Amino acid sequence: MSSQQDVPRLFHIPLKYISLVTLTFQNSALILIMHYSRVMPGYDSSSRYFASTAVLLNEIIKLCVCSAVAAYDRGLRLAWIEVFSRDCWKLAIPACLYTVQNSLQYVAVSNLDAATFQVTYQLKIITTAIFSVTMLHRSLSPLKWMSLLMLTLGIALVQLPQDVISFVASSFNLTLRLTGGGDESATTKEEHHSLEGEDAMNRTLGLVAVLVACILSGLAGVYFEKVLKGTNASLWVRNVQLSFFSIFPALFIGVLWKDGTSIAENGFFFGYNAVVWTAIGFQAGGGIVVALCVNFADNIAKNFATSISILISFIASVYFFDFVVTANFVLGAILVLIATYLYSKPDRRLSTVGTQNKGEYRPVPLQSTTSEDISSRSPRPPLGAFNEKRQ
Numbered sequence: 001m002s003s004q005q006d007v008p009r010l011f012h013i014p015l016k017y018i019s020l021v022t023l024t025f026q027n028s029a030l031i032l033i034m035h036y037s038r039v040m041p042g043y044d045s046s047s048r049y050f051a052s053t054a055v056l057l058n059e060i061i062k063l064c065v066c067s068a069v070a071a072y073d074r075g076l077r078l079a080w081i082e083v084f085s086r087d088c089w090k091l092a093i094p095a096c097l098y099t100v101q102n103s104l105q106y107v108a109v110s111n112l113d114a115a116t117f118q119v120t121y122q123l124k125i126i127t128t129a130i131f132s133v134t135m136l137h138r139s140l141s142p143l144k145w146m147s148l149l150m151l152t153l154g155i156a157l158v159q160l161p162q163d164v165i166s167f168v169a170s171s172f173n174l175t176l177r178l179t180g181g182g183d184e185s186a187t188t189k190e191e192h193h194s195l196e197g198e199d200a201m202n203r204t205l206g207l208v209a210v211l212v213a214c215i216l217s218g219l220a221g222v223y224f225e226k227v228l229k230g231t232n233a234s235l236w237v238r239n240v241q242l243s244f245f246s247i248f249p250a251l252f253i254g255v256l257w258k259d260g261t262s263i264a265e266n267g268f269f270f271g272y273n274a275v276v277w278t279a280i281g282f283q284a285g286g287g288i289v290v291a292l293c294v295n296f297a298d299n300i301a302k303n304f305a306t307s308i309s310i311l312i313s314f315i316a317s318v319y320f321f322d323f324v325v326t327a328n329f330v331l332g333a334i335l336v337l338i339a340t341y342l343y344s345k346p347d348r349r350l351s352t353v354g355t356q357n358k359g360e361y362r363p364v365p366l367q368s369t370t371s372e373d374i375s376s377r378s379p380r381p382p383l384g385a386f387n388e389k390r391q
Contacts, residue, residue, distance in 0.1 A: 019289065020305045026289050027309035030282040031114045032316050037279045038110040039201070049271030050263060051106035052254030054280050055099065059250050061284040063243035070236035082237045083244070090227050091238070095245035097220035102283070103254060104213040111206030115317040118310045119158045119333050120210045125343055126151060127218030135222050147342035154335030157328045159207055307337045 038048065070079040108117055126148050132138045140148075233241075255263060263270070314333065317323035 022289050024305040024308050024312070026282060026286050027118075027306060028312040028316070030279070030286055031109060031118055031313055032320070033275065033279045033282060034106065035109040035112075035114040035117070035321070037275045038106065040275060043271065047271055049269075049276050050255075050259045051103060051110075052250070052259045053263065053268055054106065054276065054283075055102050056247065056250040056255055057280050058102065058284045059099070059243050059246040061280070063240060063247065065284070066236050066239035066243060070234065070240050073236055074234065079237065079240075082233055083240050085233075088241050091224075091241045092245040094220035094224045095242045096249045097216045097223075098242070099246045099249045099254075101213045101216040101220070103250075104209045104216070107209040108206045108213065111201040111203060112210070113201075113317050113321060113323050115310070115314040115323055115333075116158060116329070117206070117210065118313045119329075119336050120155055120207065121214065122151060122310075122336050122340060123155055123210065124214040124217045125340065127214045128221055129218075129343075131218045131222035135226055143345070144343055147339040150335050151339035151343070154332040154339060157332030157335065160328050160332075307340060310337065 038051075067079075070083070073079075074082065108121075112120070129140060129144070129148055133140065255268075310333065314323075318325060
């Protein structure tokens with residue numbers, strides 16, 4: 001009875017289920033809205049909003065929200081001391097890396113379908129594992145290596161050009177396209193896209209952006225664990241520090257250096273509408289949702305939510321964006337989902353460790369999408385204290 005009372009709740013609902021449902025919805029909606037904001041009808045490259053301004057506003061919103069919660073949770077004076085502690089500068093490096101990653105996400109969703117981006121972005125599991133082995137000297141079980149190999153194969157199948165698939169299929173007298181209309185259906189849908197005013201997407205550029213973003217995500221997460229392992233700062237304090245240091249590269253490199261001339265001519269909020277603001281809001285809240293999910297739910301449940309979001313993005317892409325379904329995409333997506341599940345399974349050697357050592361194993365957050373995710377290793381979630389205060 002007491003164990004059930006100790007479970008953090010919100011409106012009498014365990015935060016574990018609230019965070020999982022919210023994570024599933026956020027992961028699916030974010031990519032779909034970001035993609036639509038970059039290809040929506042009536043806007044082209046000359047009238048579309050500047051991604052650098054969206055990245056900056058994203059960090060400002062996160063800084064304001066996390067600062068308010070940290071001040072409430074720790075007190076204004078104590079929160080100030082913890083945020084600007086002696087080691088706070090160490091977060092500047094991962095903050096810069098995550099800022100570049102967020103910028104590359106806009107490049108990727110501008111040039112890839114939402115479903116393709118969702119599947120390919122799971123490559124961050126591989127990059128995080130590689131950096132964990134090389135920088136943290138962490139050993140992986142044979143099952144995890146097999147899941148990484150399966151993940152690589154699945155992503156390769158998703159990104160394989162259709163002409164290669166068609167050549168292989170013709171060699172074996174096979175028909176691999178799943179859409180009923182074949183090439184004619186694909187042509188019709190491409191014409192439909194052009195009629196709706198969407199720009200042609202550069203698939204190669206989108207793939208390169210995803211690859212670099214995944215590398216930066218893995219490097220930043222492992223660097224954070226290596227440098228700040230064992231610190232006891234709260235989740236919200238770490239979020240404040242990351243958002244604070246992220247503002248500088250977003251402002252000076254993105255807004256002033258990259259798009260400074262265009263912003264001076266057209267204005268900071270050029271091309272903004274309700275869809276753009278919604279995308280910024282979803283991205284700002286995404287990292288906090290992932291961090292809460294890691295705190296209140298296990299890694300398998302979090303990866304299950306991520307898998308469901310991939311399926312939702314796939315269905316939505318077919319329905320809203322006329323995504324052409326191919327056999328190699330379906331097969332590749334299935335391999336990615338299975339590999340993600342296998343990688344999240346705990347090793348048996350870890351399950352045999354006594355309860356006194358359970359807190360010593362802290363896996364790198366493999367599903368992070370924004371800079372706040374890496375603070376999910378906070379030893380005590382502040383929302384637990386928040387619920388205690390409410391009671």
